[in-house]
Amino acid sequence: MTTAADAPEQESWFQRNQQRIAPWLFLAPGLLFFMVYVIIPVFQSFNLSLYEWDGLGAAEYVGMRNYEDLYWEWVDRDAFYISLKNNLIWLILYLLAIPAGLFIALFLNQTVWGIRLYKSLFFFPFVISQVVVGLVFTWFYDPTFGLLNELLGLFGMGPLNVLGDERLVTYGIIVAGLWPQTAYCMILYLTGLNAVDPEQIEAGRLDGAKGLRMLWHIILPQLRPATFIAFVVTIIGALRSFDLISIMTQGGPFGSSRVLAYYMFEVALSEYGFRMGYGAAIAVVLFLIMLCFIAYFLWSMYREERGH
Amino acid sequence: MFPKPIEKQPRAAQITYQAMLPIALLLWLGPLLAVALFSVKPAADFTNANYWGLPSSFEGAVNYGLVFFNSDMPRYLLNSFMITIPTVIGAVALSSMTGFALGIYKFKSNLWIFFMFVAGNFVPFQILMVPVRDLTLDLGLYNTKTGLVLFHIAFQTGFCTLFMRNFIRALPFELIEAARVEGISEWRIFWYVVLPLMKPAIAALSVLIFTFIWNDYFWAVVLTQGAESQPVTAGITSFNAQFRAAYQLMSAGSIVAALPPVAMFFLMQKHFIAGLTLGAVK
Numbered sequence: 001m002t003t004a005a006d007a008p009e010q011e012s013w014f015q016r017n018q019q020r021i022a023p024w025l026f027l028a029p030g031l032l033f034f035m036v037y038v039i040i041p042v043f044q045s046f047n048l049s050l051y052e053w054d055g056l057g058a059a060e061y062v063g064m065r066n067y068e069d070l071y072w073e074w075v076d077r078d079a080f081y082i083s084l085k086n087n088l089i090w091l092i093l094y095l096l097a098i099p100a101g102l103f104i105a106l107f108l109n110q111t112v113w114g115i116r117l118y119k120s121l122f123f124f125p126f127v128i129s130q131v132v133v134g135l136v137f138t139w140f141y142d143p144t145f146g147l148l149n150e151l152l153g154l155f156g157m158g159p160l161n162v163l164g165d166e167r168l169v170t171y172g173i174i175v176a177g178l179w180p181q182t183a184y185c186m187i188l189y190l191t192g193l194n195a196v197d198p199e200q201i202e203a204g205r206l207d208g209a210k211g212l213r214m215l216w217h218i219i220l221p222q223l224r225p226a227t228f229i230a231f232v233v234t235i236i237g238a239l240r241s242f243d244l245i246s247i248m249t250q251g252g253p254f255g256s257s258r259v260l261a262y263y264m265f266e267v268a269l270s271e272y273g274f275r276m277g278y279g280a281a282i283a284v285v286l287f288l289i290m291l292c293f294i295a296y297f298l299w300s301m302y303r304e305e306r307g308h
Numbered sequence: 309m310f311p312k313p314i315e316k317q318p319r320a321a322q323i324t325y326q327a328m329l330p331i332a333l334l335l336w337l338g339p340l341l342a343v344a345l346f347s348v349k350p351a352a353d354f355t356n357a358n359y360w361g362l363p364s365s366f367e368g369a370v371n372y373g374l375v376f377f378n379s380d381m382p383r384y385l386l387n388s389f390m391i392t393i394p395t396v397i398g399a400v401a402l403s404s405m406t407g408f409a410l411g412i413y414k415f416k417s418n419l420w421i422f423f424m425f426v427a428g429n430f431v432p433f434q435i436l437m438v439p440v441r442d443l444t445l446d447l448g449l450y451n452t453k454t455g456l457v458l459f460h461i462a463f464q465t466g467f468c469t470l471f472m473r474n475f476i477r478a479l480p481f482e483l484i485e486a487a488r489v490e491g492i493s494e495w496r497i498f499w500y501v502v503l504p505l506m507k508p509a510i511a512a513l514s515v516l517i518f519t520f521i522w523n524d525y526f527w528a529v530v531l532t533q534g535a536e537s538q539p540v541t542a543g544i545t546s547f548n549a550q551f552r553a554a555y556q557l558m559s560a561g562s563i564v565a566a567l568p569p570v571a572m573f574f575l576m577q578k579h580f581i582a583g584l585t586l587g588a589v590k
Contacts, residue, residue, distance in 0.1 A: 015493075019413070022494035026409035027421065030402035030465045037462030038428040041439035048438060055438075107332070110314045110325070118329055120577060122336055127573045128566040129523040131541045135548070135562055136339040139346075139555075145359040147342060179339075187581055193310065201310055210312075219310050236430055243525045247545070264434040269441075269530065276438050283434040294430045298423050305419065 042287070049280035055268075059277070066281035075278065076267075079255055083263040083282075086170050087239065087289070090259060093174045094181060094238035098230045101185025102223075106215075108186070109193045119190060126183040134247030137176035138163065163249055166256040173244050173257055181237055185230045192226030193219075228300065235293050239286065260286040347371055347559035354555050371560040379550070380535045381561055384543030388568070391453050391460070391539050392521045396514050398461035399468050403513070404506060406465065407472025408498050412484060422473060429466030433526050436463075444531055456531050456539075460521050468513050471583070475509040476502065512583035515576040519569040540565040 014021065049066055053059035069075045108119050125133065140146050143161040152158030162172035196219060204210075204218040220227070242261045245251060251258040251266060258266070260282055268279030314325050334341070342360075348368035349358075358364060375381050410422045440459055441450070449455030479502065487497045528542035535543065544565050551557040573580050 018494050020415070023409040023413035023415055023418075026405040026498070030406035030469065031421070033402060033458075033462035034425060034428060034465050036443070037440060037459050038431070038436060038466065039424065041436045041443075042428075042431060044439040045435045045437075055442075106311055109309070109311065111309075112314060112326065112329075115329075118333060120574065121333055123573075124337060124340065124570070127519060127569050128340075129525065129541050129569070131523075131525050131544055132343075132562045132566045135544075135558065136343055139342070140339050145357070147338070147360065150360065184584070187584060191581060196310060198309065214310065239432060242433070246525070246529075261432060261434050265437070265526075265530075268438060279434075280438055283432065283437065286432045287435040290430065290432050294427050297430070298427060301423070301426065302419075 045280045045283050045287075048277055049284045051277040053276040055274045055276050062277070066278045069278065070281055070285065076255075079258065079263055080282070082255060083258045083260045084285075086257065086259045087286075089170055090174060090177075090238045090241050091235065093171070094177065094234050094241075095231075097178050097181035097185045097234050098227065100178065100182040101187075101230065102189050104182065104186045105189035105193060109190060119187075123183050123187050125180040126187070128180075130177075130180070130243035131247055133176055133180060134244045137172070137179075137244075138248050141172055164253055166253055169249055169253065169257040173241075173248055176248065177237070177241060177244050181234060184233060188226045188230045189223060192223045196222045232293075232297055236290075239290050239293075260289075343559045343562055346555050347563055349556050351554060351556060354553075367556065368560075371556045372564070374557060375560045375564055379547060379557075379561070380543060381540070381547060381564060383535050384538060384540040384547070385564070385568075387453060387537060387543070388522055388539040388541075391456050392518055394457045395460040395464065395521045396517045398457070399464035399517055400510055400513055402461065402465045403468030403472045404503065404510065405498070406469045407476050408502055410469065410473040411476030411479075412481075412502075422469070425466045425469040429463075429470065437530055441530055451532050451534065451537050453532075453537050456527060456537070459527060459531065460524070464517055464520070468517070471513055472506070472509055475506065479505055508579065508582065511576065511579040515572050515580045516583035518572055519580075522569045 048059075050061060050063060051059040052062045052066070070080045073080055104122060108115065108122060141148055141160075141162040143149060143159050143164065148162065149159045152160060160168070162168045200218055200222070201214070204214050209217060240261060241259055242265065245257055245259060245262045246265075249257045251262050255263075264279045264282040264286065267275050267282060314322050317325075345360075345363070348366055348371065349363040350365050350367040350370075353359070353361075353364055356364075406425070410418055410425075444450050444455040444459070447455065449458065483501055483505075484497055487501050492500075522539075523541060524539070525541040528539050532538045532542065535546070538546075544561055547561050548558050551561075
């Protein structure tokens with residue numbers, strides 16, 4: 001090592017400024033990809049929503065007309081507000097996955113023989129594709145042979161055509177979506193329960209806390225990180241619901257199970273479609289709804305960062 | 309431990325619990341078991357309305373044989389692997405670097421760039437749909453696996469960066485400082501010091517991204533069409549259209565399509581769960 005001593009004089013500009021340049025070199029490829037495929041397209045969609053465009057010819061600037069069409073439903077009757085309402089139903093009912101997941105996690109948080117396998121098998125629904133989940137539940141609801149009607153038949157009820165009924169269809173699809181989502185929340189809580197401080201539980205027991213009181217006052221506060229993540233992924237999952245609707249009903253019957261995500265796709269890329277600007281306007285509305293939650297998540301993360 | 313360990317409960321409670329476990333599991337997985345049952349039935353059972361009874365004969369080999377040798381399914385599966393594996397490699401590679409940059413260096417815009425990755429990861433797909441489709445068309449990559457892979461890598465980089473950065477933050481910073489004192493270049497610190505320590509994070513992300521991408525349906529529909537490039541999630545809808553009302557084949561096809569991520573999960577369970585909790589719940 002003869003160069004070590006006289007290295008300082010030979011240091012190139014790059015070597016001297018290494019610590020300032022290095023982060024940008026490490027960031028460059030990832031940032032470039034992310035900019036091109038995610039960040040810039042968001043702005044492009046905003047811009048596109050002010051145009052009328054069929055995806056091939058020239059785009060015509062129409063100002064806010066796409067949004068007016070949405071607001072007054074001049075183009076598609078009974079589409080936008082039904083989608084919006086269904087989005088809201090999804091958002092609220094999907095949150096049931098959190099208590100349901102907690103319930104199953106509490107049920108499985110034991111150390112009996114074979115429990116590890118049970119936990120894995122309960123997690124199963126999350127790992128399989130929503131396309132398959134959709135198919136499975138379509139059969140479950142099938143009016144001629146579905147298990148649901150077989151069960152209802154036992155109690156002298158039915159038959160019920162869940163996916164063919166405008167009033168039931170959205171709830172039917174949400175139940176299908178809750179199945180994997182509950183599994184996800186369950187695994188979050190199982191990991192969380194593992195980390196609960198045993199001393200605090202003992203202290204609680206000495207104070208005479210048990211059952212629900214113990215859960216509420218001692219366990220849940222310690223599960224807060226798990227609850228936060230469960231909340232984030234469930235909200236995002238609810239607003240992203242597309243696969244199940246596309247597989248199970250294609251938005252039907254008569255558009256009654258559409259959500260914004262599906263409606264946008266239908267407008268822009270299906271046989272009804274190629275109204276790109278109009279679709280972009282729908283996407284912008286969905287994005288703005290999501291943005292409220294994204295801002296909240298980032299705010300929480302920011303406080304966490306400051307806390308460190 | 310909460311709830312109270314069952315071993316400390318009366319004998320009756322223990323037996324009830326042990327009995328309830330398999331029942332609960334059967335109910336929970338009921339819909340899947342039904343598909344598994346369908347997939348080994350002969351076609352005749354469905355025409356005779358024997359939907360939920362035992363198979364009149366065991367036709368598993370016939371049904372799965374047809375899926376594997378007489379349909380486009382192997383093609384779709386291969387496509388799925390050819391889309392998923394490069395995406396995993398690409399996203400992990402890019403995000404180990406971005407995660408390293410954001411986790412180790414202090415510079416002004418650090419937190420903003422980090423938040424941009426996080427926020428981008430949460431946007432609805434629809435707002436990206438038209439521009440990304442156009443970009444892919446312009447690049448001449450529409451209806452190719454490459455087009456899909458490039459987008460997936462870019463989008464997954466957001467989530468992966470979140471994960472990697474938080475993981476690197478938790479590493480002992482003294483290691484890096486010590487290396488700097490030794491005069492080791494930043495690239496070598498990344499490669500020889502940090503990367504070996506990131507193995508658990510890389511494993512966790514790999515299994516997770518594998519599952520996400522394998523199960524992606526939306527982008528497969530938006531960016532591809534036809535058997536030459538479609539992954540299995542999109543392919544199965546054409547498969548099902550082809551074998552409409554052949555429930556035994558649709559079931560067998562679905563099970564085949566669902567199997568790889570399931571296998572991945574069982575093989576790498578520990579890493580998978582570490583990834584799902586975003587590293588935030590230990």
